Amino acid sequence: MGHSYFDRYRQVDSFFHRLDPRAKLLWMFFFILVVVLTPAQAYTAFLLYLLAVFVLIRLAKIPLKVVFKQSLIIVAMVLMVAFFSIFKGSLEQKLLLIFNVTAKAWLCLLASILLTASTPFELLLKGAQSLRVPQVLITLLSFTYRFLFLISEEVSRMQKARKLRDFGNSRLKHLKTIGHIAGNLFVRSYERGERVYQAMLLRAFKGEINTYSDLRFMQTDVGFILITTGIMLPIFIFSILFTTQY
Amino acid sequence: MHIPNGFLDAKTIAVTSAASAGILTVSLKKTKAYLEDKQIPLISVVAAFVFAAQMLNFPIAAGTSGHFLGAVFAAILLGPWEAFLVMTLVLSIQCFVFQDGGLTALGANIFNMGVVGVFAGFLIYFFLRRLKIKLSISAFIASWASVVMAAGITALELAISGTTPLIQSLTAMVSFHCLIGLGEGFITVAALSVIFMARPDLLKEKAFSKKITGLVAGLLITAFFAALVLSPFASSLPDGLEKVAHNLGFISKEAPSNFSVISDYQFPWVKNKSLATSIAAGVGVLAVLAVGSGFFLVLRGREDGA
Structure with missing residues (x-):
């Protein structure tokens, strides 16, 4: 997907x-x-x-x-x-x-x-944006959309790895594995966010994205x-x- | 749990959209300091995480499966206002890009999973932590409750709109999500344990505890939720029994259809109880909206003055 x-x-x-x-x-x-x-x-x-x-x-x-x-x-x-x-x-x-x-x-x-x-x-x-939706929301949405497919792909990879290794487990253990995946994924995502923020800071990001509107x-x-x-x-x-x- | 278009009637759409929009405004204000610290990518990447983590399905009884919601999880790690923003972002993208949940029901979906899921869930977590209960147990109970409460309010909205019968759908949704909630709780605790090992700095208690205003907001929302759940439930219990009688064959064709936009109650003696419930619920919701906007104005006034 x-x-x-x-x-x-x-x-x-x-x-x-x-x-x-x-x-x-x-x-x-x-x-x-x-x-x-x-x-x-x-x-x-x-x-x-x-x-x-x-x-x-x-x-x-x-x-x-x-x-x-x-x-x-x-x-x-x-x-x-x-x-x-x-x-x-x-x-x-x-x-x-x-x-x-x-x-x-x-x-x-x-x-x-x-x-x-x-x-x-x-x-x-x-x-x-030009229909007056707040700028912060627009920026947040555009970033989220950018990260969405990246992190979804990461989930798919982790799911595949889990399916290859984790079978015949009890339901509780299964939930625990999923929880560990979620925790790992969170740390990876969060650190990616920190890295991206620092990279953007170096490139003079001031909390807003200004694009030329040609609509x-x-x-x-x-x-x-x-x-x-x-x-x-x-x-x-x-x-x-x-x-x-x- | 994502409500599509056409499942809610006009009054439910109006009330839930207004409530969600109001709380979104407050939360944008609350997180402004955070966002102006240019942490936008961080919030977004966590939203993308919640979206992706919702792809993690787990089996429940009888061949059905549930998935991770992540509302309380995000609230514990980021704080409730940020988590609400995260849920709003996730639900908006699910609505606009993946057609998961309808546009007219977006307000309701944000209300169920954002407002109720995050704030009510986090409030429980917060109180349990205050009572010196272990983090893992608090997180488990809070995330279980957040899923159950979100499901309950969803059933309630569908019933108020006349799409599903109140008693049956509430019972079914709540009991089913009591099971799903267990999964949510286990996953949340296991995920938090990973974070505890990898990045313990992310697990420090959030600013909610310092700010009494935030607590008041949470209390208000919980009270609103409790009133909404309990009052129609209590008053329509006899109505439910009536319905059973109807189902057993006394069903009358003159029972008004309450899924048109403006229901005409031509036979008030038949359905006056549910009418009374609707009016009561409407008045209650309006009162809460008034209190909520008053709270918002006070908050804004204070920030302007400060």
Whole structure:
């Protein structure tokens, strides 16, 4: 699960990839908010949202299969709700509840997979920065993202080593081994952090990273926002007005 | 334990996001001295560590497995405010990059694993240490409790949103995480023992003990959590029994669906108890928010004055 795996489709050239990250972020926030707030009984609305996401995924030239495969992570949570719905309400209500949760979670998942698959994380952060997310958080996030794959790889290596040597142990001993891995990993990570800090200090790091922001909000971005809002908002309003809420 | 989009209703989203955002603001302020010491890479690398350590799965009963959370572990090593920042970073990246947990539920997830997991867990650790209890035992109990409490609050949020029934999901989540918590406790203690040998300097008691303000914050949060867990639990117990009666065949179709955005309680005589619970929970949460923001203002005022 390396960096390259997540960056597979970020270099594709498409209309969606070229959009300003701020436009895409705003779109995703809006989309998710609207989907989450749509009443559960508005089946048509959910179908239309799905259609809208499909169109965008096609336009972004990202294979549907990949997005679907990645969206399967909600299965566990949906199953949990389905299990607990045994205790709740009539059959009709159960089905509606499961539909509600599945449709909303899945649609939002498709939207955010589309966003992250088509936008490098640095660009997202740059966009978030100009949308007034505090500078410290941006810097922290960008550093964390940098270290993430490095340290994950280290964990995989240590796990592999453990699997080769540690078998047939009792559960408690197994937990102890994992704990030692975690402790070792922490010391390694911490010392890496100290080293990186010292290295950055030598290169005149003052707690902030200043990069030249070349983001420009173009007419296509305005058009994209207007069109998507123009499609989503009426569906949302209709769904609220014309759905009988119990 | 990461809640996806669509599992929470509007009121739960609003309350948890507001609470998490408020505490994030405070913790950024609190760690400012630390961060301005240009230790940003250190916090980040620890966040990356927590993320990676969460890949460490361990088997529990019946073929399921749990994973390391690391909230109390980070709090013991870095201090609670820094650990909260670490958890926020981890959860945000899990949400934005790996789609683990929904955007609208990010506030709730930060609340469960960051606020409750770190602060409530660390508070327990802190008190046990004050009682002169051994570090390993304190760490074990605190990290066990942090996982259980985070799971409890998750179940509670799902139930308040009408996604899962309160009693059943709370029982299931809490009892399951009582087991996972044992794993968390053992791993935390074993990991701390490695650090004790390799870098004992990292294990000195954290600044939380010196600052009474931090203690007050922790107390408030724990009280908030206790009130949130206990009050709806107590008042909806008869409601749970009612539900059993419903399940046995008296189920009425007129029971309102409480998973639409704004629930219309057309039949208040059917569900008035859960309505009362919701209102009570809402009022309680608002009161806590008021207290919390008051605390924040006082804190800010003091820092400005100083």
